[in-house]
Amino acid sequence: MLHTPIDNVRADTPEDWLARHGGETAVLLHCPGALAARHARFRRGFPGAVTYAVKANPDAALIAALVQGGMTAFDVASPAEMALVRGISPQAVLHYHNPVRSRAEIAAGIAAGVASWSVDDMGELDKLVACGVAPDTEIAVRLKLPVAGAAYDFGAKFGAEPDLAQALLARAAAGGFRVSMTFHVGTQCADPDAWTAYMQACAQAARKAGVRLSRLNVGGGFPSGRDGAEPALEPIFAAIAGGVSAFDEAPALVCEPGRALVADAMAYAVRIKARRGAALYLSDGIYGGLSECPSIGMPRVDLVTEGARATAAPRPFALWGPTCDSLDRLPGETLLPGCAGEGDWLLFRSAGAYLVGVTTCFNGYGTYERGEVARLWTDPSRPLG
Numbered sequence: 001m002l003h004t005p006i007d008n009v010r011a012d013t014p015e016d017w018l019a020r021h022g023g024e025t026a027v028l029l030h031c032p033g034a035l036a037a038r039h040a041r042f043r044r045g046f047p048g049a050v051t052y053a054v055k056a057n058p059d060a061a062l063i064a065a066l067v068q069g070g071m072t073a074f075d076v077a078s079p080a081e082m083a084l085v086r087g088i089s090p091q092a093v094l095h096y097h098n099p100v101r102s103r104a105e106i107a108a109g110i111a112a113g114v115a116s117w118s119v120d121d122m123g124e125l126d127k128l129v130a131c132g133v134a135p136d137t138e139i140a141v142r143l144k145l146p147v148a149g150a151a152y153d154f155g156a157k158f159g160a161e162p163d164l165a166q167a168l169l170a171r172a173a174a175g176g177f178r179v180s181m182t183f184h185v186g187t188q189c190a191d192p193d194a195w196t197a198y199m200q201a202c203a204q205a206a207r208k209a210g211v212r213l214s215r216l217n218v219g220g221g222f223p224s225g226r227d228g229a230e231p232a233l234e235p236i237f238a239a240i241a242g243g244v245s246a247f248d249e250a251p252a253l254v255c256e257p258g259r260a261l262v263a264d265a266m267a268y269a270v271r272i273k274a275r276r277g278a279a280l281y282l283s284d285g286i287y288g289g290l291s292e293c294p295s296i297g298m299p300r301v302d303l304v305t306e307g308a309r310a311t312a313a314p315r316p317f318a319l320w321g322p323t324c325d326s327l328d329r330l331p332g333e334t335l336l337p338g339c340a341g342e343g344d345w346l347l348f349r350s351a352g353a354y355l356v357g358v359t360t361c362f363n364g365y366g367t368y369e370r371g372e373v374a375r376l377w378t379d380p381s382r383p384l385g
């Protein structure tokens, strides 16, 4: 479901919200101040234009809040995402950066006035030309390198290796397109050198192709604070600002974060239905709002009991989801206060990305309520965003 409005139920903290919550359905708690602060941090720190990768969280109210904060361009991957964004912001600039598209999808992109198309394959570039994409449109050649440092490798699916990237650049330039490049270092990547390596490889491919890039889109992949600490974004911004020195003529920079813009603005509260020894059975699991945990690991989890964050001595627990599928278990063991038991809540950090739009209703679970909080951390000195 793309259009789930954020409910009007508000509280100061997640603890307050949960203390008033009568039910046991999981709750996605949104902190608008944290979203605004993180967006401002990107706009202040990133040395170029900040766009938003809609797939990270396609919630209409969240997109509207980003527009309110000055967001004018979006990375969209499907006609449905184009319609969603344009419904909220009719003037929005659309970057269609899913590099594999059917001809019907290309026609929908042309009708929507897409400003930038990524390509990583000669056949796909031919398809864009055959479908009549206007020559003054931007073609962003997507490069891939073997990459370390990210939670998983985006190059496994998309991206052209340097030789093919060079050929695509030359062909797009000959076709009269505005030529740019793009890449994705892999999601939740905390290593600034990943961006530097990609920027150097882009500069080299452009030089070999004899093409001057109008822009360079350094993708998403920026880390969120999954471990509960503030993510170190500024060193990455600095590496990107320094990376343009690899180019003979510096291209204008663009980024398209998903996760790092929105994840830390939300937390996900899941109720403990039962405890058996060192095993906790939860009201949601990997088929619902916690589907990312098996692939990129656990975020910070806090225990909320009787309206307060519990601080009892920790011990390891196995966390099981509510379905009858034995795969429905969160990875590893999670350290939680030993007092955890039936009726308590687990509060999962950084839930604002890759939860909305991803949950299934397998076995009748996976639905959640929505709430709003003034702050996500009990510690009032903790900065937002």
Ligand SMILES: *Cc1c(COP(=O)(O)O)cnc(C)c1O
Pocket: 053, 055, 056, 075, 097, 098, 184, 186, 187, 188, 219, 220, 221, 222, 256, 257, 258, 259, 260, 353
């Ligand atoms: C998913 C995606 C993003 C956002 O990635 P994050 O890791 O969430 O920042 C950006 N660009 C493209 C092309 C994507 O597919």
